[in-house]
């Protein structure tokens with residue numbers, strides 16, 4: 184059992200000279216929720232970490248798996264909720280940390296997965312915009328985030344999630360880098376605003392140019408494959424009814440590239456970080472054979488106030504807000520609002 188070491192947020196709050204973003208502080212109840220998770224992790228020997236959710240929520244949790252597997256030796260896994268229950272992973276047990284996420288807090292498979300993990304004795308953490316939701320009640324710990332209610336981004340989905348992940352990384356394997364990430368995360372609000380401003384026009388042009396296309400492929404790698412997945416599944420297919428597939432840049436040459444032609448559209452997310460060369464290789468190819476290639480270059484995002492060596496952690500936190508603009512552009516020019524569903528939440532399935 185480790186000593187109770189407290190959280191990085193508490194450390195920052197007690198040492199004003201290290202606080203990098205003046206006037207922006209996480210709400211106390213949110214900092215306390217994260218502190219409770221850190222205490223629970225410090226009180227146990229954690230052997231593995233499971234991230235469990237559905238759809239866009241699963242994609243968001245996958246950034247946690249990406250950073251944990253890249254940074255520390257404790258293995259981590261991502262599961263869609265129903266498979267988590269049905270597969271019943273052998274290493275799930277009382278030394279597991281299971282992080283579940285549901286925006287609504289009501290997705291039945293995810294609620295059930297929380298009860299399933301709790302029954303196995305794991306430390307369970309529910310992330311949701313609804314602090315009283317069924318998911319929050321099924322898990323031992325709750326990490327709540329504010330959604331479109333005027334709260335600062337540090338209390339929103341990205342601010343809360345990335346703070347939790349870097350607090351967890353620090354609890355499992357302390358490193359001064361994680362402290363700097365937590366110190367600099369309050370910059371998110373400002374950065375989201377600046378990046379929305381920077382990419383709005385290109386995203387609107389994208390909508391104008393591709394409004395007649397019935398299929399748009401997305402391509403990415405590393406952390407960004409999870410952005411490609413949610414862009415494809417949630418934004419293009421669910422909300423805009425545009426056929427798509429999220430292709431991993433490293434896998435592109437092992438089948439999918441045969442579909443490339445002058446009139447086949449690709450949205451390529453050129454990542455910032457370890458797997459950027461994979462994206463560059465795939466991009467070189469599609470740019471040779473397709474006239475319909477759109478690139479979102481994550482290295483070109485605005486990272487004001489972020490240390491150079493921390494950009495790879497901030498890129499994934501900002502990209503969702505940028506890609507959302509590209510869906511907004513399509514919605515605007517196709518006249519198909521992102522809110523329309525035919526089946527989802529409308530019937531039993």
Ligand SMILES: N[C@@H]1[C@@H](O)[C@H](O)[C@@H](COP(=O)(O)O)O[C@@H]1O
Nearest residue numbers: 237238239240285286287290417
């Ligand atoms: N497009 C939505 C996602 O955005 C959502 O994440 C998921 C699960 O819903 P919830 O996050 O409420 O559990 O359903 C769909 O996939």
